[in-house]
Amino acid sequence: MTANxxxxxxxxxxxxxxxxxxxxxxxxxxxxxxxxxAGNRGAASSQQLYRLVPVQRGSITLKITASGTVSAGxxxxxxxxxxxxxxxxxxxxxxxxxxxxxxxILDDTDARQRLQEAKDNLAVAEAKxxxxxxQAKLAPTQNQLAVEQARxxxxxAEAKxxxLKEGATTQDIEQAKSQVTxxxxxVDAANKEYERNKTLFEQGAVTRQQxxxxxxxxxxxxxxxxxAQQKLDSLLAGPDPDELAAAEAAVSQAKLNLSLAEANADxxxxxxxxxxxxxxxxxxxxxxxxxxxxxxxxxVVSPIDxxxxxxxxxxxxxxxxxxxxxxxxxLTHLQVVANVDETDVHSVEVGQQADIKVESLPDKVxxxxxxxxxxxxxxxxxVVYFEVTIKVTDDTRTLKPGMTADVDIxxxxxxxxxxxxxxxxxxxxxxxxxRTLDExxxxxxxxxxLGITDGTTTEVISGLAEGDMVAVRSSAAASTGTTxxxxxxxxxxxxxxxxxxxxxxxxxGPR
Numbered sequence: 001m002t003a004n005x006x007x008x009x010x011x012x013x014x015x016x017x018x019x020x021x022x023x024x025x026x027x028x029x030x031x032x033x034x035x036x037x038a039g040n041r042g043a044a045s046s047q048q049l050y051r052l053v054p055v056q057r058g059s060i061t062l063k064i065t066a067s068g069t070v071s072a073g074x075x076x077x078x079x080x081x082x083x084x085x086x087x088x089x090x091x092x093x094x095x096x097x098x099x100x101x102x103x104x105i106l107d108d109t110d111a112r113q114r115l116q117e118a119k120d121n122l123a124v125a126e127a128k129x130x131x132x133x134x135q136a137k138l139a140p141t142q143n144q145l146a147v148e149q150a151r152x153x154x155x156x157a158e159a160k161x162x163x164l165k166e167g168a169t170t171q172d173i174e175q176a177k178s179q180v181t182x183x184x185x186x187v188d189a190a191n192k193e194y195e196r197n198k199t200l201f202e203q204g205a206v207t208r209q210q211x212x213x214x215x216x217x218x219x220x221x222x223x224x225x226x227x228a229q230q231k232l233d234s235l236l237a238g239p240d241p242d243e244l245a246a247a248e249a250a251v252s253q254a255k256l257n258l259s260l261a262e263a264n265a266d267x268x269x270x271x272x273x274x275x276x277x278x279x280x281x282x283x284x285x286x287x288x289x290x291x292x293x294x295x296x297x298x299x300v301v302s303p304i305d306x307x308x309x310x311x312x313x314x315x316x317x318x319x320x321x322x323x324x325x326x327x328x329x330x331l332t333h334l335q336v337v338a339n340v341d342e343t344d345v346h347s348v349e350v351g352q353q354a355d356i357k358v359e360s361l362p363d364k365v366x367x368x369x370x371x372x373x374x375x376x377x378x379x380x381x382x383v384v385y386f387e388v389t390i391k392v393t394d395d396t397r398t399l400k401p402g403m404t405a406d407v408d409i410x411x412x413x414x415x416x417x418x419x420x421x422x423x424x425x426x427x428x429x430x431x432x433x434x435r436t437l438d439e440x441x442x443x444x445x446x447x448x449x450l451g452i453t454d455g456t457t458t459e460v461i462s463g464l465a466e467g468d469m470v471a472v473r474s475s476a477a478a479s480t481g482t483t484x485x486x487x488x489x490x491x492x493x494x495x496x497x498x499x500x501x502x503x504x505x506x507x508x509g510p511r
Contacts, residue, residue, distance in 0.1 A: 050437060050471040055464045058419045062412040062452045063355075064347060066388065068338030070358070070403040072329035073391065076304060078103060079230075079324055081242070082111075082297045086317045086325075093311050097302040097328060104313045104325045108298040115291035122284035129277040150261035154254035161247040176232040183225035190218035226322040242293055249286045256282050306330045309401070334392045334399050336368065338407045339378075339385035347411055348373050354390045355408040358399065367394045370409060412452055418460040422453065424470035434464060435471045443471060 084106030091103050197214040200206040234240065260275040306328040313325035336356055340348055348370060356366040368390040377384040390407055392399065425432045426445065433445040451459030464470070 049474060050435075050441075050443070051474040052437065052469040052471055053421060053424065055418055055420055055460060055466055055468040055470060057416050057466060058457065059413070059415045060417065060419060060452055060454050060457055060459050061408075061410060061414075062454065063408040063410050064340065064344045066338040066340045066344075066407050066409065068336045068388075068390075068405055068407055070334055070336050070392075070399050070405050071401050072309070072331055073333035073335045074304065074306075074330040075309070076306075076328050077324045078300060078303065078326045078328060079321060080104070080106060080297070080300050080319055081240075081321060082106070082294060083320045084108075084110075084298060084318075086313050086315055086319060089311065089313050089315060091308050091311060091326065093308055095308045097306060097308060099302055099305050101302045102299050103302055103308075103328075104300040106298040106300065106319070108295055111291070111295040111298055115288070115295050118284065118287040118291040122281070122288050125277070125280040125284040129274075129281050132274040132277040135273070147258070147261040150254070150258035154251070154258050157247070157250045157254040161244075161251050164244050164247050173232070173235050176228065176235050179228040180225070180232050183221065183228040186221040187218070187225050190214070190221040194218040223322070230322050242297075245293070246290070249289065253279075253282060253286065300325055302328050304328060304330055329401065331401065334401065335371065336390045336392065336405045336407055338388050338390060338405070338409075339380065340373075340388045340409070342377055342384040342386065345373065345377075345386040345388070348388055348409055353410045353413075355410070356390065356392065357406045357408075358403045359406075360403065361398060364398070366392055366399065368392050368407070414452060414459055417451070418464060418466060419457045420460055420464065420470050421472050422456055422458055423472040425450075425458065434460075436469060437471050 086104055087107050088105040089103075090105065091097060097103065194211075194214040194217070197206050197211045201208065201211040256279055260272075260279055263271065263275050307330075308326055309329045310327035311325075312323075312327075313319070317323075319325065336354075350370050350372060352370045354368040354370060356368050357364070358366075370388060371391040372389045374387040377386045379385075388407075388409070390409075420434060424435050426435050427433075428445050432448075432450065434448045435443050435445055438444050446463055448463030449461040451461050453459070
């Protein structure tokens with residue numbers, strides 16, 4: 001009995017010892033496990049989740065991107081200055097032409113006939129002058145009233161010549177613009193009336209006569225608009241050389257008439273006849289000059305050095321002064337008309353620099369400068385855009401009108417400034433701060449003042465120095481989805497408030 005009790009107590013002691021031993025081994029194993037995985041977690045924190053990059057100097061450009069179309073800076077629609085029938089078309093689309101080069105020739109039969117008649121009249125006047133010169137005797141035959149009238153005529157002619165040399169006044173231009181606007185309104189109204197009558201005619205509600213009347217009104221309104229636009233173009237183009245020559249001839253004629261009137265006041269009839277003959281010779285010579293000018297105008301020439309971009313003239317076509325025969329463009333001075341979103345247009349100003357790219361030349365960047373910003377927007381696919389004209393300022397021989405272009409309008413450009421990746425910025429307590437790592441590989445944040453950003457890199461104004469290290473999420477952590485402590489998980493979240501594209505922001509540290 002006693003022996004059995006002794007053996008039972010021994011077994012119980014052995015069991016207790018075994019339990020204690022298992023507990024000791026388990027505690028030790030847990031300690032090893034904790035130490036091992038804590039070390040791995042620290043390694044993952046510093047080596048897998050983040051990588052350190054230095055704060056360095058670089059350049060940042062703040063820009064607005066838009067697309068547009070390359071076009072010629074100067075385009076002229078060539079129209080004849082006299083009416084006639086086209087007999088020759090000397091150019092084709094794409095031809096390079098020089099200023100003064102003949103483009104289209106009109107039928108000159110009538111012009112040549114008028115010139116011959118003027119020359120015949122000049123010969124008769126010169127014969128009469130020769131006869132009067134042999135019979136001329138000085139005698140007063142003209143009264144003072146005629147002299148004063150001749151002086152008034154001279155003053156009027158000189159005033160007209162001075163006005164032509166000075167050019168159109170602002171009032172004249174504004175009045176011509178108003179006439180163009182009114183003519184356009186008349187065209188729009190007549191067109192609507194014609195379309196309405198056309199619909200009613202198809203429905204049998206109006207007669208053909210009413211429809212034709214509406215159509216005639218519309219065509220008349222279109223001609224009036226062309227005439228008003230031509231007048232405005234003439235005023236904007238400055239004095240016409242032919243009109244200027246005619247005005248100078250009119251002054252010469254008025255001076256001669258005044259001389260004739262003053263001489264006739266104190267001369268005999270013979271003297272008056274002599275002066276009259278002299279005046280007739282001057283008039284005949286002016287008529288010859290005018291006929292020669294009309295003959296020259298049957299040769300329609302290019303107003304500039306450029307390239308023919310369109311030819312509308314056809315042999316046998318009857319044309320007038322409002323008919324466009326060809327279009328000549330100066331392709332050495334190109335521009336890009338870009339559509340800028342209404343949210344960005346307020347930041348665009350005349351004079352800003354721009355970078356221009358075209359799809360056909362992906363490695364070439366052209367330089368430009370903003371020349372104008374439209375004051376009226378237009379709707380494209382339910383979005384309001386404003387046309388911004390950018391003048392191309394460098395070599396444009398490789399650019400062609402009609403090409404689609406991408407334009408970066410430079411709002412601000414900083415060089416040799418401190419920069420960090422946007423991936424190293426994180427919002428903490430409502431502010432953007434720079435992320436770095438402490439000695440244990442744990443993220444901590446520095447207060448920084450930031451400047452402009454291009455969406456990838458941000459300017460650092462203060463808070464960091466060149467060579468300082470900042471932490472960005474490593475590609476290994478991003479691909480494996482490795483996570484750390486709760487603080488690490490918070491530091492790896494997408495930074496709220498960080499702009500996706502170009503923009504400017506200034507931030508400080510936590511208060």
